[in-house]
Amino acid sequence: MPHKLVIIQNLVKRFGTVDILRGVNLEVDKGEVVVIIGPSGSGKTTLLRCINFLEEYQEGRIFVDSQLMGYRENNGKLVKLPEDTTAKMRADVGMVFQSFNLFPHMTALDNVLLGLTKVRKLAQSEAEDRAVTWLKRVGLGDKLKSYPSQLSGGQQQRVGIARAVAMGPKVMLFDEVTSALDPELVSEVLSVMEDLAHTGMTMLVVTHEMRFAKEVGQRIIFMDEGVIVEQGTPQQIFEQPQTERLRTFLGHFAKTL
Amino acid sequence: MRGLLVTLQVSVLVLLIGTVIGIGGGLSLLYGSLPLRWFVRVYVDTIRGIPLLVLIFAIFYGLPALGLKVSALMAAVMALSIFCGAHVSEVIRGGVDSIPKGQTDAGKAIGLTFRQRLRYVIFPQAVGRILPPWVNTAVELVKASSLVSLVSVVDLMLAIQQIVGRTRQTLLLYAVAALLYFIINYAISMLGQRLEKRFAYT
Amino acid sequence: MYHFNWRPVFQNFDLLWQGLLLGIGIALLSLAIGAVLGLAGAFARVYGPRWARTFVAAYVEFVRNIPLLLIIYFVYFALPLIGLRVLDNLWSFVFALAIYSGAYLTETFRAGLQSIAKGYIEAGKAVGLTRAQVARYVTVPLMFRVVLPSLGNTLISLFKDTSLASAISVHELTYGAIQINVNTWRIIEVYTVVGLMYLVTCYSMAGLLRLLERRFAVVR
Numbered sequence: 001m002p003h004k005l006v007i008i009q010n011l012v013k014r015f016g017t018v019d020i021l022r023g024v025n026l027e028v029d030k031g032e033v034v035v036i037i038g039p040s041g042s043g044k045t046t047l048l049r050c051i052n053f054l055e056e057y058q059e060g061r062i063f064v065d066s067q068l069m070g071y072r073e074n075n076g077k078l079v080k081l082p083e084d085t086t087a088k089m090r091a092d093v094g095m096v097f098q099s100f101n102l103f104p105h106m107t108a109l110d111n112v113l114l115g116l117t118k119v120r121k122l123a124q125s126e127a128e129d130r131a132v133t134w135l136k137r138v139g140l141g142d143k144l145k146s147y148p149s150q151l152s153g154g155q156q157q158r159v160g161i162a163r164a165v166a167m168g169p170k171v172m173l174f175d176e177v178t179s180a181l182d183p184e185l186v187s188e189v190l191s192v193m194e195d196l197a198h199t200g201m202t203m204l205v206v207t208h209e210m211r212f213a214k215e216v217g218q219r220i221i222f223m224d225e226g227v228i229v230e231q232g233t234p235q236q237i238f239e240q241p242q243t244e245r246l247r248t249f250l251g252h253f254a255k256t257l
Numbered sequence: 258m259r260g261l262l263v264t265l266q267v268s269v270l271v272l273l274i275g276t277v278i279g280i281g282g283g284l285s286l287l288y289g290s291l292p293l294r295w296f297v298r299v300y301v302d303t304i305r306g307i308p309l310l311v312l313i314f315a316i317f318y319g320l321p322a323l324g325l326k327v328s329a330l331m332a333a334v335m336a337l338s339i340f341c342g343a344h345v346s347e348v349i350r351g352g353v354d355s356i357p358k359g360q361t362d363a364g365k366a367i368g369l370t371f372r373q374r375l376r377y378v379i380f381p382q383a384v385g386r387i388l389p390p391w392v393n394t395a396v397e398l399v400k401a402s403s404l405v406s407l408v409s410v411v412d413l414m415l416a417i418q419q420i421v422g423r424t425r426q427t428l429l430l431y432a433v434a435a436l437l438y439f440i441i442n443y444a445i446s447m448l449g450q451r452l453e454k455r456f457a458y459t
Numbered sequence: 460m461y462h463f464n465w466r467p468v469f470q471n472f473d474l475l476w477q478g479l480l481l482g483i484g485i486a487l488l489s490l491a492i493g494a495v496l497g498l499a500g501a502f503a504r505v506y507g508p509r510w511a512r513t514f515v516a517a518y519v520e521f522v523r524n525i526p527l528l529l530i531i532y533f534v535y536f537a538l539p540l541i542g543l544r545v546l547d548n549l550w551s552f553v554f555a556l557a558i559y560s561g562a563y564l565t566e567t568f569r570a571g572l573q574s575i576a577k578g579y580i581e582a583g584k585a586v587g588l589t590r591a592q593v594a595r596y597v598t599v600p601l602m603f604r605v606v607l608p609s610l611g612n613t614l615i616s617l618f619k620d621t622s623l624a625s626a627i628s629v630h631e632l633t634y635g636a637i638q639i640n641v642n643t644w645r646i647i648e649v650y651t652v653v654g655l656m657y658l659v660t661c662y663s664m665a666g667l668l669r670l671l672e673r674r675f676a677v678v679r
Binding site: 303307319322399400402403404406407418427434435439446 | 636
């Protein structure tokens with residue numbers, strides 16, 4: 001049986017009195033590309049942010065490669081782990097953000113180097129080799145010394161991808177990474193993501209890009225109001241939607257599909 | 258002129274002490290425990306809600322009444338430092354707060370610890386945002402130092418007045434004083450602008 | 460041990476109260492005069508001829524870099540010597556504070572003026588309004604809404620600055636504190652009460668300001 005890299009059990013997340021995630025169950029195999037779609041407010045981004053513990057959760061369990069994220073169990077209760085322990089866990093989960101979040105005071109190369117030298121504790125030369133390799137892989141070999149302010153949105157996002165994947169994570173999380181891009185810059189980012197998928201990286205992608213979901217996704221998850229409503233292969237989801245909610249949602253995209 | 262020296266010395270000393278207090282205060286407001294944050298908040302809001310002169314008088318007259326003998330200079334420096342500390346706390350808090358939350362997220366995402374995030378992500382970006390208001394605080398401080406003349410500390414302001422008392426050259430001497438203050442503060446602003454250019458990122 | 464005795468303070472409370480009211484009054488008046496200066500200065504900076512722009516810029520730079528105390532002394536002691544009408548201490552202070560606030564307000568209004576999207580002004584012109592009418596019906600009203608928070612903060616600052624009036628014996632709140640102190644030596648009590656009075660006034664002003672902002676705020 002393929003190794004379950006990410007296991008999410010009965011995940012509940014509340015913010016004050018509002019339930020954002022109401023019991024999410026999900027298992028992701030190693031090498032699987034899972035695409036999460038759904039209307040805004042459905043909790044897709046929150047789900048992603050819980051996986052690398054950027055958001056705390058109140059109930060349920062999240063395991064990445066058998067490691068409970070952010071907590072330890074004490075008689076069935078969740079006890080928050082110290083910040084530094086969680087930090088180490090995050091090194092194994094890569095995240096790419098909608099607003100890029102590149103460090104503006106560092107060059108593209110330094111952005112990628114920071115995690116390699118300070119978290120993975122690689123030697124400078126080894127770190128540089130890795131960083132340069134990945135920046136070249138995403139097509140930015142000539143922009144190593146450029147600052148984020150000198151790069152286009154698409155270029156910045158590709159640096160963001162390089163920064164995350166150079167760390168050698170076990171799973172990559174993509175949070176609507178093309179939503180903030182001008183349309184003509186979207187495809188360069190999507191093709192990098194597609195290449196990554198073909199190398200066998202385990203990916204969880206939250207997106208509105210339905211064509212990407214159809215062509216690169218292996219499993220599509222449809223979320224609404226904090227729960228997974230339907231899931232299946234791209235063919236099942238897009239051509240034979242079972243639930244009314246999914247049909248309504250897909251109706252908005254009728255023109256682009 | 259010795260008065261000028263006193264003004265400069267007081268300003269520099271207070272700026273140093275006040276900045277140290279301010280860094281402590283700012284970091285407390287940002288990262289401290291709830292009671293600590295509450296305490297610093299009350300300190301900052303109180304100091305900013307009363308005139309500096311009242312603070313100076315309160316300390317200058319109040320401490321001896323409590324049995325603590327301090328020189329006028331010390332009392333004045335204390336009051337000014339407390340005042341400066343409150344302002345710098347706000348400046349630092351505001352500067353760090355203005356850094357987009359996504360930066361902390363990105364730092365966390367690649368596995369940096371809290372200390373590492375502060376050192377490599379937050380601090381470098383905060384400096385550029387804190388510098389202009391901090392330089393402004395320095396300028397305000399030099400101006401505010403003139404208030405120590407009202408508790409008999411012989412700074413530039415009082416020195417000028419003493420000379421006016423002797424020579425009656427009122428207009429000329431006040432003009433000289435204005436020019437001196439102007440030169441000092443203008444120089445500070447210019448220096449500040451040079452520093453700001455070095456740290457601008459966006 | 461210090462023995463607290465609050466009675467002398469409260470016996471003289473009317474002294475403090477009147478000082479407080481005077482302080483508020485001075486602040487408001489100085490703000491008003493300063494606003495006139497600031498408005499003129501801002502328009503000069505943005506629309507005026509070269510000499511006006513330079514003059515205003517110099518005024519602003521100069522006043523903002525020297526202590527308020529110096530301006531007060533200058534107006535009260537130095538100006539009468541060159542024949543300027545001998546003002547009493549109160550009006551000297553108001554005048555000095557107005558000059559001081561005028562410099563800051565020039566910058567405030569200038570920023571407000573320049574932040575008004577050209578679109579509004581062009582719309583005004585397109586409808587056929589003259590330049591003066593555009594200024595009166597479009598630019599200035601919009602600008603006031605934009606600068607309202609700054610104006611409010613300036614008022615609070617000016618109110619705190621009124622404490623300096625005590626240096627030339629104007630009977631405002633701080634002077635009242637000094638007087639009571641000199642007579643009764645109840646230092647801690649006096650300054651606690653006076654400090655609280657300033658605090659409460661400043662926060663009330665801030666609260667009022669927020670209410671006003673909510674009513675008049677520009678939706679960006």
